[in-house]
Amino acid sequence: MPHEASTSKDSAVPGLSDGDLKSILHREDPTWASIAITPCMKSEKLSALTGCELFVKYENLQYTGAFKERGALAKLLSLTADEKRRGVIAASAGNHAQGVARNAATLGIDATIVMPRHTPYVKVQQTEALGANVILDGDDYDAANVVARKKCDEDGLTFVHPFDDPYVVAGQGTIGVEMLEAVPDLDILVVPIGGGGLLSGIAIAARQIRPDIKVIGVQAQLYPSMLNLLKDQDNPIGGMTLAEGIAVREPGKLTRKLIADLVDDIVMVDERALESALSLYLNVQKTLAEGAGAAGLAAILTNPEMFVGKKVGTVICGGNIDTRLLSSILMRDIARQGRMARLRIELLDVPGQLTKVADIIATAGGNVIDVSYHRIFNDLPAKATYLDISVETNDRPHLDRIIENLRAAGLATEIATY
Template identity: 50%
Template sequence: MTTRLDEIENAKARLGNAVIRTPFLQSLTLSELTGAEIWLKFENLQFTGSFKERGALNKLLTLSEDARHRGVVTVSAGNHAQGVALHARNLGIPATIIMPSATPTVKVKRTESFGATVELFGGDFAEASQGVGRYVERGLTFIHPFDDADVIAGQGTIGLELLEQGPPLDDVLVAVGGGGLIAGVGAVFRARSPHTRVIGIESELYPSMAKALGLYDGPAAGGTSIAEGIAVATPGAITLEAARELVNDMIVVPEAQIEDAVALLLQIEKTLCEGAGAVGLAAVLAHPRRFQGRRVGLILSGGNIDMRVLTAMLQRHLARTGQLVRLQVPMLDNAGSLGPAASIIGRLGGNILEVTHDRIFGGASARSANAVFTVELPDRERNEIVLRELNAAGFAAALIENTVVAPSGEPTRHYA
């Protein structure tokens, strides 16, 4: 059953000032880059770093005094967990959180810091969910992370803010995991702005909603996603029914495209998003013609990302954009041979991060070696300049193609 607009309006009144009314601002630079008029809803600025606390708090506020006394239990990869933990603490409600064992440490520690009892169980969301039953048997109330009418109504308050804070939208792009966010936001736009297209975005590793709606015929690979917040293998029953009525389309994007979107948001907007929070921008970058000239709202749904993952992601982005390269430079294996090549790279703005010598497999003779330079460059165009100068100096230099960071499969697939 689709959530009604009045239920979402009641949730807004119930939440009051307990959650942040996050900014909704136009990005002039991203608009210029994509050819669309891009508006960003900064839900990554919530206290817990995610929109999820809206739905969590709304559900907690609907509980009876007896249910509050007995406590609550939930299962989450992190953002819903933090929302439940924070607001349960503020309301004096005992909370137990079951999290998959692979949940990023930053999310586990933050959840524990809010006073919740955290149990790591199972390898993914589906396995972790199997640990809920024994707590429900003890009398705890289960707060589902997405397949719950009160949770959906709480998430839908974002839709109300989009309409109140910004201009009319042609498209609103919503990250989809279990479907709670798009069910709530979709209900608002169907009632208040039916001309706006509600488009769900998923990772190609977990296209569960797109497949359930018959809008994607590719494989559901599963595995470790950079967008773990939407890495849900099966959408909810309530949310799937809502999506059938409210969602105009689904776009599935590859992991590499999501990584690039995270990097661009950090570089251009100076805002940190986790993978799930950046999938809307990934979709626009993948389909510029589809959104060209349209006013598009993107919900930056979360900003909780492991710093190690972020570091690797940014380095992979630099490699894809040609700003982090590996140069193979054959040379005589003599003292002083390395210096001239390094000097050329440095003079042209290259920052040498690493140099390795291959004296066994790559050399033309026992007196030669291949030096491999890992270099940061100011821009892609500098690649050819550096290669040209090295070759002019007598080095048969070549760029080592990097296939590890290439986008998987096709750049992006879209099924209308």
């Protein structure tokens, strides 16, 4: 970084022959028919919002809802007959688990997935339904990974790594081939980074087809592990991120080398940008992205000067998100737009005050959805109280008019931010 155009020889994956790489990237094995060639389409609405010509690759439309199937299949197809007979094992609480499970079943390979013991039941159920044997062990992914590695050695299984494997990297690279087949003149590719398998694979494919194309990686601000390594920075790592699919503390050894050689830049996006991007995908594009899947759009929204006027491709790498979390994100976005707000109003504690407030809001066209008084836990005089009232409005200017009308009636009003 910054990248200089590479030849296809420079772009080869260590541990993989040129012939095997070509075979994977071009999906030559007939088994690849089980993996969808997902659409890569221009979003007119998002293009207008971002100032670039934006093309979106919909990996959320894969059978398991994420791109991980590609790398899993490429790895499984590389196994010898004896390795297939003995079976495979992986550690995952998410998309990798289902990608391995589905493709192992397709190939008649026994698959064991070690998942943290507190993995939501629905994820365990979905993985078992795809044919895998699930072991619940360990308090988190790292602990589950230790268990999987131990069982791998004890039982002579083959370990299927989620990103740090040449076949897995090449499998993810099929996305890059498909994007450039669909839109050959893309200027920039914007790709999420967790462990680096997706970005490495796409970068390898892109450099072979279009050596001059610009490739940008995106990391969640709370997990900038690859950025720290390659830019020699010391940003803190850890915390609760919406982009849990790319929340990786230790990126791959193979992938970090490939990204250093092939990628132009890495940018970070904060949680608010991830939420906004996810909401835009759902409300504007009418498609569901998980947090990691929204990272590319979040980067474009955060750094518009990098992309304005360019033909840009990004990937919704997955659409598997908890519905309760999705509901919370959408409601928070509505609040940020001013279409819903909680107002704190200081009142005299006498009859008729609530009616007065409700009438002002209704006259201004607002809708009251929740009311609560705070008579005891406040620092006001004994004959005064706080009223917290939640209202629905059309937009922020409408909300501002309601607040102005309340204040004009002598009611001290603020937007509650808690």
